[in-house]
Amino acid sequence: MTTLVPVTYKGGVYRHDEIMDLIDDLGGYIVQKHVMAQDVVLQSFVPRDDIDLIRTVAKPLAGDVIEAPLVGTEIAVVSPSLEIHHLPHTACDIAEYLRRSGAKTNMIGLARGFGKRIANLNDEERDVINEHDLAVYVLGNFEECIEHKFPALRRGIQVPIVVTGAPDRETLARIVDPPVEGYVGGVGRIMHRFKRPEELAKLDELVDEVSRALDARRDALARDPLSVFPPRLMAIVEEQIPEVTMLTHPTPVTAQMEGLRVKLPYDLYADDVRSLDVTGGVTVGDIADVLPSRMRNYILIRIKPFSETRILV
Amino acid sequence: MPPLNYFVVESPDPVGREAYERITGDVLQDLDLIKVIDRLHIYVDPKVPIFIAAGVLRHMPRSIRVGDFANVNPGEKLIVLDIGDETYLAPLLRELWAHYGKENVDQPDRFTIVLPAGVVGEEELEQMVVADPSETLHKDIIYALQYIAPEGFKVRRQYIKDEKFYYVASEDTLPGDIVETMVVPIFAKMGVTL
Numbered sequence: 001m002t003t004l005v006p007v008t009y010k011g012g013v014y015r016h017d018e019i020m021d022l023i024d025d026l027g028g029y030i031v032q033k034h035v036m037a038q039d040v041v042l043q044s045f046v047p048r049d050d051i052d053l054i055r056t057v058a059k060p061l062a063g064d065v066i067e068a069p070l071v072g073t074e075i076a077v078v079s080p081s082l083e084i085h086h087l088p089h090t091a092c093d094i095a096e097y098l099r100r101s102g103a104k105t106n107m108i109g110l111a112r113g114f115g116k117r118i119a120n121l122n123d124e125e126r127d128v129i130n131e132h133d134l135a136v137y138v139l140g141n142f143e144e145c146i147e148h149k150f151p152a153l154r155r156g157i158q159v160p161i162v163v164t165g166a167p168d169r170e171t172l173a174r175i176v177d178p179p180v181e182g183y184v185g186g187v188g189r190i191m192h193r194f195k196r197p198e199e200l201a202k203l204d205e206l207v208d209e210v211s212r213a214l215d216a217r218r219d220a221l222a223r224d225p226l227s228v229f230p231p232r233l234m235a236i237v238e239e240q241i242p243e244v245t246m247l248t249h250p251t252p253v254t255a256q257m258e259g260l261r262v263k264l265p266y267d268l269y270a271d272d273v274r275s276l277d278v279t280g281g282v283t284v285g286d287i288a289d290v291l292p293s294r295m296r297n298y299i300l301i302r303i304k305p306f307s308e309t310r311i312l313v
Numbered sequence: 314m315p316p317l318n319y320f321v322v323e324s325p326d327p328v329g330r331e332a333y334e335r336i337t338g339d340v341l342q343d344l345d346l347i348k349v350i351d352r353l354h355i356y357v358d359p360k361v362p363i364f365i366a367a368g369v370l371r372h373m374p375r376s377i378r379v380g381d382f383a384n385v386n387p388g389e390k391l392i393v394l395d396i397g398d399e400t401y402l403a404p405l406l407r408e409l410w411a412h413y414g415k416e417n418v419d420q421p422d423r424f425t426i427v428l429p430a431g432v433v434g435e436e437e438l439e440q441m442v443v444a445d446p447s448e449t450l451h452k453d454i455i456y457a458l459q460y461i462a463p464e465g466f467k468v469r470r471q472y473i474k475d476e477k478f479y480y481v482a483s484e485d486t487l488p489g490d491i492v493e494t495m496v497v498p499i500f501a502k503m504g505v506t507l
Binding site: 080081083084085086114115116117118119140141142143144145166167168171188189190191192 | 328333467484485
């Protein structure tokens, strides 16, 4: 079986459809396509053995194929509030940098996440964060505050968490109890754009930390694989529900590690999604839970593991 | 860091202290307040929790007059104002309308204002006060301190009068004598009596 690896293709608009066709023909999937003026960025999964072929085809088009560890993941960047204290610099720079590595990031500004004693997380915020593959908590400068507020901010969160803050990594690891999946120290509340080399190095460290946390999850998934590979289901949804292509969202269907977020109203489309034919009479409803998302009125598809369905497509 | 005559950030947490030094620098730079503040002392202790900023301003900027940014050219029938800097154009127009009526104030293009001769003398027009930057300065300083302080510190007491200002904030209720017990000693460190 060919292994699909996450890569980013960067190139010009000119003849980029050839690259898209090539990826499709090789059995790969494009999970996200961005056209920015003259440039095209494709976040995709391609067979490992064929990366060189894509490079060769892309060479005359001045295109480049880069490994992007976070393609096909949806990451929540959680900021204690949407006030000027926490935004835009730290949270936006982190979100943007994760996006460059292929992730789809959503920024979540908590309603009352600020303060040491008064920090809170409400049920909607908790549920929205739990719909992601991983949450990056962008916290502040004081060890004392992080120690006190973090238990409140993580209450009920089941997805892996990476914490950033001004104290160094060891201090963060010491004060966060029980431990989380990743720590990046030396970030904190920064009131300017990340531009110095040491600040950019921190962002690279964050990407490494996030990929490490997600790799652990991937390993667990490899032991009990999903009934269908999410990007494959994404292709099926896009092909069979034409309304998806009419949405103006940048990612009308968002691929996650264990499912999809379909940005169509749940009430109107949930049954259509459930009855979609995946292959040979197997429907989406057989291999996945189709749930209402807490994010607007979207549909959340959670793919069940093989051990539960005994189906692998 | 800003060329203030005195700038100290004090905190029991060394990492936080350094971070607040940079935050303060960035905020003051962003809001263009470095030239305005002469001395600034910040004390922040998340354990209490308390945030205190106390400081002294440099002398206030003087009022802006028409002559500062425009040439007044009196003619036989008309007085022509040649605008050099548009920053204060809007308040200038407002002043002129209020004094001489909209029908007498004509603006044929962006940088020219025409008044009929005789409504006002050249000297008087040049000396007309258009804006007072110190009015908004107080607001800007309080905003900057609010911006620097940790966000959760919502309970606050602020003061700005003449050249001295302080800003005290906490997550909990502030004790009634906080100014006497904590702010006055900080001013003393800067060699100022509140």
